[in-house]
Amino acid sequence: MKKVIIVGAGISGMTAGICLQSSGFETEIYEKNPVPGGELSGWRRDGIYIDNCIDWLMCSKKGSTMNDLWYKIGMLEEGLKLYEKDKFFTYKGHGGEITYWRDKERTKKEMLQMAPEDKDAIEKFFENVVRAESMIVPTDKPMDKMGLRDFMKLGDFAKNIPAAQKAYKGLSLKDFANTFHNPVIRNSFLLMHPEETQVFSFIMSYATITSGSGHIPEGGSLAAALRIAKRYKDLGGKLNLNSPVKNVKLNGKTASGIILEDGTEVSADYVICATDANHTFTKLLPAEYMPKKLKKAFDDKEHFSVFSKFHAAFLIDCKTSLPEDTSFWESDGITVWDHEYKDVGVICYDYDPTVAPEGKTVIQMKLFQYADEVDKWFEIAKDREKYEAKKKEVAEKMIDIIAKRCPEAEGKIKVLDAWTPVSYAKNCNAYRGAYMAFVADKNTKTVTTPGVIKQLSNVFLAGQWLMGSGGLPPATAQGKYAAWRICRKEKVECK
Ligand SMILES: Cc1cc2nc3c(=O)[nH]c(=O)nc-3n(C[C@H](O)[C@H](O)[C@H](O)COP(=O)(O)OP(=O)(O)OC[C@H]3O[C@@H](n4cnc5c(N)ncnc54)[C@H](O)[C@@H]3O)c2cc1C
Known part of the structure; x- marks a missing residue:
């Protein structure tokens, strides 16, 4: 049985671990913190729980492969209560109030009543919210390994998402907001995301709710992280907490394992770095191994902010x-x-x-x-x-x-x-x-990087930095992709 070491017990690392355990590998996760979950976390102060992540969960509605993956890893489980947000948010200011309801028709009606002068802009906005409801995160295999047939299977996604992105091409949220005359509506677009963000980010986030997803699982983020860790351990995975990794041990074009901060060496056939991308290439691996696209984004602070x-x-x-x-x-x-x-x-x-x-x-x-x-x-x-x-x-x-x-x-x-x-x-x-990946500005394409390292044949990457700024779904999908790449090398089905 081949052994895989995963650095980091965030959602990405734990997803990789769960998929590999299910596919017959022996895995161990090394996590620096005493609690698994990484940014999917929460803690107690004076006995009161403080949540630190899930404001909305994309693909919480059944019927997508991402949703299947939520159930596979234990983010969601049968019988778990889900809070159905009835709104994305409410804004009270500039002498008015506006709510982005789950019921988009209601929001549209209220906006049109409030700002008949913005009728065209409002209608265009809702047209694109409807398109963005087709958003899915492919999880079967890495996107760079998808062929035409795989894309065809994505149905409306392939048609609607590029159209929604194109509708506001070259506009930041700030530019977009300025096309509205009504100050309440105008300001409401500038609250959830940084002003320089592409308009599509706002539209996609709202469409998550209007499409019937975006629920919050009961118990919040910490309970979710602990469920996922339990699922991993139940499958036979070994979760080592309080175990910071110093670096990946390299032998020419391969890794032989990892070295912990306390000097302990652990050997493995494969290593997955499921840590923050900057940390991976300043600490765990040589900086010059950073994939070009990622490096370009880290270097171009003007267009890729965090x-x-x-x-x-x-x-x-x-x-x-x-x-x-x-x-x-x-x-x-x-x-x-x-x-x-x-x-x-x-x-x-x-x-x-x-x-x-x-x-x-x-x-x-x-x-x-x-x-x-x-x-x-x-x-x-x-x-x-x-x-x-x-x-x-x-x-x-x-x-x-x-x-x-x-x-x-x-x-x-x-x-x-x-x-x-x-x-x-x-x-x-x-x-x-930063707790989300790069914010690509209006003139720039979102960074999507395959989680491979050209110079190393048995080290793979996972984590949110490889796939736009979408939070938990991209991070989780990337964990699955890393497992898929190893399964493919070993010629076994990735489960
Ligand atoms: C306040 C807040 C709100 C958010 N809201 C949402 C939301 O509503 N919806 C959504 O989808 N997303 C949301 N996110 C984003 C989401 O939490 C992240 O996208 C996701 O958790 C990132 O997962 P990851 O596995 O890529 O990285 P991380 O969670 O950062 O996991 C990396 C892990 O590696 C560990 N590690 C790092 N270095 C080492 C080392 N040297 N040795 C061992 N271990 C190491 C870290 O401790 C960590 O556990 C939110 C995040 C925050 C903070």
């Missing part, structure tokens, strides 16, 4: 009138590192009774952090006291916003935790604290 967020979680000692799930509020000009934010993102977790504490409310607030702000967080984090003080300062400003919006919470709001791009870099070795 972002992260400042997050704070709050416990409110009463039930509030705050709406469940995701909203954006006017922020009265909260300023962080000289950047004034007009609006702030809020998630209220009341929708999940296993997470929301009895008689209390847990909410999170988030603010985008871009290049300069990320630099400032890394700089201040060199001094622990100053770093903690800065996080507290921002979180306390947020308390004022909550109290203003929700007077019944006044005096009852406590900061549970606050975290920054530095947290993601420290916990997951994430490049500049």
Whole structure:
């Protein structure tokens, strides 16, 4: 039985492990953290659960191979309760309110009532939301190995997705928003994704919800990560936690295994690096082995940016009138590192009774952090006291916003935790604290890189950085693709 070592127990690494165990390989995962899941995570503070990932899960509706993969790895399972989001988000600001309902016809009607002057732009937007509902993430085999026949099987995807992308070609979300006269609608496009993002990202995210997917599994992200880890172990996989890997051990054109930070060497027939791509090629493997397309994107910071967020979680000692799930509020000009934010993102977790504490409310607030702000967080984090003080300062400003919006919470709001791009870099070795892959701007094609290394015959890559900025589905698909490549080399079916 051939042995495969996987570095990283994020969703990508664990998916590779599950597929390989099912296909008859012996595998071991080495993970630096005490808990599996990587960015698919959550933790407790003062006994209260804080979720850190699934705001919506693409392909949660049955009927796609990605959905089958969710069930295979244990992200979803029969009997697991799924919270059906009735909206993508609500925005209250600029003197109005708009909700992107799951029911797109309702949203369209409300938009047309609010802004008859934007009729053409609104109709075009919904036409493309409908097209984007055909979005799927192929999982049978890597996309670079798909032939015409495989693409034909994708049905409407092959026709509708390029058409939706083309409809707004060369437009950033900011350009697109500016084509609307109504200030509420205009601003609502600039909240979920960075302004420089291609319009299609917003359309695709909303279409995930309108297509009948986008559910949130009960128990949130940590419960999902633990289910996946259990599935892997139940299949005989060996999960080594608290085991940071120093580098892959190379012997000419092959790897003979890995070396752990404590010096232990472990041998294997194959190695999969399911870690952040920058970490892989600055630490685990020689930098010059980075696939060209990836290197180009890392080097071209003007067109391929990354972002992260400042997050704070709050416990409110009463039930509030705050709406469940995701909203954006006017922020009265909260300023962080000289950047004034007009609006702030809020998630209220009341929708999940296993997470929301009895008689209390847990909410999170988030603010985008871009290049300069990320630099400032890394700089201040060199001094622990100053770093903690800065996080507290921002979180306390947020308390004022909550109290203003929700007077019944006044005096009852406590900061549970606050975290920054530095947290993601420290916990997951994430490049500049980013927790999504590159944001390709309006003039640039999304990066899709085959997870192979030209110079090495038995080392493969997995993880979100290989396939656009789509979060869990691309990361999971890439885990499957890495397993598929090894199965193919060994001439066994990838299960
Ligand atoms: C706040 C937040 C919200 C999100 N919301 C969504 C959402 O709603 N929907 C969605 O689809 N996606 C969402 N995402 C994105 C999603 O979490 C990621 O795309 C996905 O989890 C990435 O998985 P991965 O396996 O590629 O990488 P990671 O999760 O980063 O896994 C890599 C693993 O490797 C480990 N590792 C790194 N270096 C080493 C080493 N040297 N030795 C051993 N182990 C190592 C890390 O600790 C980590 O466990 C969100 C992410 C965040 C943070």
